Amino acid sequence: MTSLICPHCKGYSTFSVVWADTTTYAKSGGESLYDSASRCNNPECKRVIGSWVKPDKEQIVDYWPRKVGGKEFLDVPEHIASTADEAHLCMSVGAHRGAIALARAVVEATAKHHGIEKGMLDKKIVEMAKQGVISDAMKDAADEIRFAGNEVAHADLAEEPITAADAEDVLELMDAVLTRVYQEPAQVARVRARRQERKGEQS
Ligand SMILES: [Zn+2]
Incomplete structure (x- = not known):
């Protein structure tokens, strides 16, 4: 075997x-x-x-296949991580529009996970920035993902198609948002916990 x-x-x-x-x-x-x-x-x-x-x-x-696309997001809530993973999976088989549509869904789900449920996605993104869930730079990233998602959802088929490079950029922005919102804080918490453990601190 x-x-x-x-x-x-x-x-x-x-x-x-x-x-x-x-x-x-x-x-x-x-x-x-x-x-x-x-x-x-x-x-x-x-x-x-x-x-x-x-x-x-x-x-x-x-x-x-040697490699099936997709990506693991360890500190991201399961339902958001699986959607982000699927976006990468789409990308790996050349389904660019699918990848972008899912990246947009990831931003929306991130807002909802922080209790921001009201309004269209543009309003939700503004609210995430206001509450400090995302920085100004990540607000711009989230907006670009939203624009790309809208283009995919409503585009005239005669318009310039979204290329693989466009979709890749959008997924990079999506990964950046998830890193800032979930992965980095979790990593900081782990490092802090280990430091406190070493020093025998209580909190
Ligand atoms: Zn297996």
Whole structure:
């Protein structure tokens, strides 16, 4: 059995060959390799990859996809993190408009998570800045994500299409907002807690 980093669950896992086509094969270094499908043995995953295996079907020589897009956001609330992850997943398969629409949803969900529920997204972003949830720089970032999201939602199909580079910029802004709002404060809290632990402080 072969162990490799699973492109789906990102864990180091063994894979079992669940199917192999022994009638067609690729040649590699004078050896026949069968087209096959292999399943990740992580019980939480169990997803399948395409692979080339040696005739004994014990060893995976090559496999695909190598990488499935997506991104982990550890200190971000689950429902927001999964939406942000999906935005990156869209990006990895070239679904730029989907990526941008989801980035906009992430900004909206961040506002709601801070109890800001009233008004359209522009009002929510202003309110987040006013309450100090986001800085002025991050307010500008959130506004650009909102503009891009509006463009995607309402654009005339004849207009200039959003490019991969545009979408990538928008996702970078989304990541920056999540880093400032959730990840950095959580990291500061961890560092502080460890320092206080070392000093044996109570608070
Ligand atoms: Zn897996």
